[in-house]
Amino acid sequence: MPRKAPKKRAAKRPKNAAHGASRGSAAPRGSAPAGRKTIPPSKSLEIRLIPIIIEDEIHPGADIPDTLLEALQHNGHQIQLGDIVVIKHKIISKAEGQLINLATITPSSESVSWAKQYALDPRVIELALRESRSVIRRKNGVLITETRHGFLCANSGIDVSNIDGGRHALLLPEDPDRSAQRIHRELKKQTGIAIPVIITDSFGRPWREGLTEFAIGIAGMKPLRDDRGRTDPHGYKLKASVEAIADELACAAGLVCGKLNRAPACIVRGFPYQAGEARILDLLRPASADLFR
Numbered sequence: 001m002p003r004k005a006p007k008k009r010a011a012k013r014p015k016n017a018a019h020g021a022s023r024g025s026a027a028p029r030g031s032a033p034a035g036r037k038t039i040p041p042s043k044s045l046e047i048r049l050i051p052i053i054i055e056d057e058i059h060p061g062a063d064i065p066d067t068l069l070e071a072l073q074h075n076g077h078q079i080q081l082g083d084i085v086v087i088k089h090k091i092i093s094k095a096e097g098q099l100i101n102l103a104t105i106t107p108s109s110e111s112v113s114w115a116k117q118y119a120l121d122p123r124v125i126e127l128a129l130r131e132s133r134s135v136i137r138r139k140n141g142v143l144i145t146e147t148r149h150g151f152l153c154a155n156s157g158i159d160v161s162n163i164d165g166g167r168h169a170l171l172l173p174e175d176p177d178r179s180a181q182r183i184h185r186e187l188k189k190q191t192g193i194a195i196p197v198i199i200t201d202s203f204g205r206p207w208r209e210g211l212t213e214f215a216i217g218i219a220g221m222k223p224l225r226d227d228r229g230r231t232d233p234h235g236y237k238l239k240a241s242v243e244a245i246a247d248e249l250a251c252a253a254g255l256v257c258g259k260l261n262r263a264p265a266c267i268v269r270g271f272p273y274q275a276g277e278a279r280i281l282d283l284l285r286p287a288s289a290d291l292f293r
Contacts, residue, residue: 046270047252047268047269047270047271048267048268048269048270049252049253049255049256049266049267049268049269050077050256050266050267050269051256051257051261051263051265051266052068052071052072052075052077052263052264052265052266052267053071053074053075053261053262053263054067054068054071054091054262054263054264054265055262058091058094058095058264059094059095060094060095060096060097060099061095061097062091062094062095063095064087064091064092064095064183065183065186065187065190066190067091068085068087068183068187068265069187069190069191071265072267077267079187079191079193079195079267080193080269081193082269082270082271083193083195083267083268083269084195084196084197084198084221084249084267084268084269084271084273085183085187085195085196085197085198085265085266085267085268086197086198086199086200086249086250086252086253086257086265086266086267086268087183087197087198087199087200087264087265087266088199088200088201088213088257088264088265089172089173089176089199089200089201089216089217090159090162090170090264091264091265092173092176092179092183092199093170093171093172093173094163094170096173096174096179098170098171098172098173098174099163099168099169099170099171100127100168100169100170100171101167101168102121102123102124102127102160102166102167102168102169103167105123105126105127106123106126107122107123107125107126108126111123111125111126111129114138117141118140118141120141121160121166123169124155124158124160124169125143125155127156127158127169127171128143128145128155128156128158129143129145129156131145131147131148131156131157131158131171131172132145132146132147132148132156133145133146133147133148133150134146136152136293142154143155147172149172149175149176149216149280150281150284151172151201151203151214151216151284152203153201153203153204154203154204156171156172157171157172157201157203157216158170158171158172161259162259172201172216173199173216173217175217176199176216176217176280177217177218177219177278177279177280177281178217179199179217180197180198180199180217180218180219180220181197181219183197183219184196184197184219184220194220194275195220196218196219196220196221196273196275197217197218197219197220198215198217198218198221198246198249198250198253199215199216199217199218200213200214200215200216200250200253200254201213201214201216202214202254202259206292212251212254213247213250213251213253213254214247214250215244215246215247215249215250215280215283216280217280218246218278218279218280219278220275220276220278221246221273221274221275221276221278222245222273222274222275222276222278222282223244223245223246223247223278223279223280223282223283224242224243224244224245224246224282224283225242225243225245225274226241226242226243227241227242227243228240228241228242244283245271245273246280246283247283249268249271252268253265253266253268
């Protein structure tokens with residue numbers, strides 16, 4: 001297992017006068033349904049994406065909030081009021097010690113047989129099955145599972161890239177919402193600003209080629225924007241417009257983070273979010289309403 005890195009403490013940042021404020025805390029407007037805060041429109045409709053470059057490898061025990069703030073300072077940036085921090089889960093999983101030595105995994109004969117057909121690592125297949133709540137599909141060398149968190153993805157989200165050449169596999173964070181909440185609290189403590197945090201991972205999608213980013217953990221902002229009850233410019237009342245903004249922001253951040261850019265996190269600046277308690281479960285459609293399972 002990689003050694004625990006010595007903990008570094010970032011210098012205290014000056015408190016912001018608007019402690020805890022966010023773009024999402026502005027006064028309601030328009031004719032939104034009763035009891036729901038509305039989101040003020042962006043004046044410029046311009047969103048900026050600022051990659052957070054981290055050159056050093058993340059090891060178990062690393063302090064992610066300190067690492068992010070130090071990397072921002074090193075690259076001449078700082079957190080501003082209204083920013084959102086989007087973090088790829090890999091550095092969080094590494095810091096939390098979610099690393100599995102594949103030499104310790106003994107695959108079942110079933111995993112060995114199935115993996116052999118498609119030139120796969122049977123230990124990864126075995127680990128994916130152990131980390132799953134259920135198997136959705138197993139066909140043509142692709143294993144689609146439902147993770148313990150409720151995510152539907154390949155191999156229970158287990159990854160062996162960008163770690164140590166294939167000796168270890170990386171699991172998803174045990175509780176991504178809890179990880180996001182911890183980072184959210186620490187960033188607020190150090191900067192004086194309540195900064196929403198979104199944790200992401202790359203998943204495939206039914207009927208579409210390629211991977212894209214999905215939100216798997218969230219803190220400090222609502223993951224959905226509900227426009228039902230509002231009217232469009234032609235006077236039509238919206239009836240089914242619930243937008244998965246956490247996933248959209250995850251995808252936007254993925255454009256600058258990439259897989260090989262040494263940028264495992266990103267600042268989203270200029271997006272008018274709705275502040276508040278949040279959970280990623282709000283983005284997961286229950287099986288009873290799922291038309292495809």
